[in-house]
Amino acid sequence: MxxxxxxxxTNSRRASIGLEEAGLEYNVHPININEKDQFTPEHTAxxxxxxxxxxxDHDGPGGVPVTVFESGAILLYAAxxxxxxxxxxxxxxxxxxxxxxxxxxxxxxxxxxLRANPPLLxxxxxxxxxxDGHLADHEFFAAEFSIADLAFYPRVANWSVDSLALDKYPNxxxxxxxxxxxxxxxxxxxxxx
Numbered sequence: 338m339x340x341x342x343x344x345x346x347t348n349s350r351r352a353s354i355g356l357e358e359a360g361l362e363y364n365v366h367p368i369n370i371n372e373k374d375q376f377t378p379e380h381t382a383x384x385x386x387x388x389x390x391x392x393x394d395h396d397g398p399g400g401v402p403v404t405v406f407e408s409g410a411i412l413l414y415a416a417x418x419x420x421x422x423x424x425x426x427x428x429x430x431x432x433x434x435x436x437x438x439x440x441x442x443x444x445x446x447x448x449x450x451l452r453a454n455p456p457l458l459x460x461x462x463x464x465x466x467x468x469d470g471h472l473a474d475h476e477f478f479a480a481e482f483s484i485a486d487l488a489f490y491p492r493v494a495n496w497s498v499d500s501l502a503l504d505k506y507p508n509x510x511x512x513x514x515x516x517x518x519x520x521x522x523x524x525x526x527x528x529x530x
Contacts, residue, residue: 339363342391344370350491351408352390354525359419365528409441412484422484429480436478436485465506472508490516
């Protein structure tokens with residue numbers, strides 16, 4: 338069984354929807370960041386960086402318990418453990434990897450910092466233009482639904498930064514609705530926190 342330590346943050350939602358889509362059983366343990374629960378000794382022992390989400394898989398590789406923090410690492414772990422969400426073959430896996438890395442390393446940091454740093458707007462528009470162009474010809478980032486989709490969805494699902502309107506990215510809007518209709522996404526999104 339996996340224990341998921343989370344709150345209602347974009348990164349935590351990335352973990353909960355990833356575990357749901359992977360079909361892995363888990364228990365949720367809310368870590369109220371408004372009450373500073375992430376700084377408790379118990380949580381610091383799970384993640385010395387004192388952030389959420391964190392998972393503890395009591396049946397990790399070889400039956401050894403393992404702790405994973407960082408939402409991208411949790412998505413990779415869930416894909417590896419379940420054998421899902423990471424491409425159906427080597428060629429598709431390359432597609433998953435390149436889009437996953439673009440999202441985790443370029444898209445999410447820019448969009449996350451945009452409210453506090455408006456000069457990043459041209460960079461955000463550029464990367465969203467690339468993604469929108471790709472999604473014009475593709476249902477998902479790779480041949481099948483994958484961790485790349487799971488990485489991006491929480492950031493755009495409730496986007497509300499006035500300087501960047503998503504309505505000029507119709508393929509991202511279509512894709513967001515498609516992903517949001519998935520039952521596992523809805524279950525993962527509804528987790529407490």
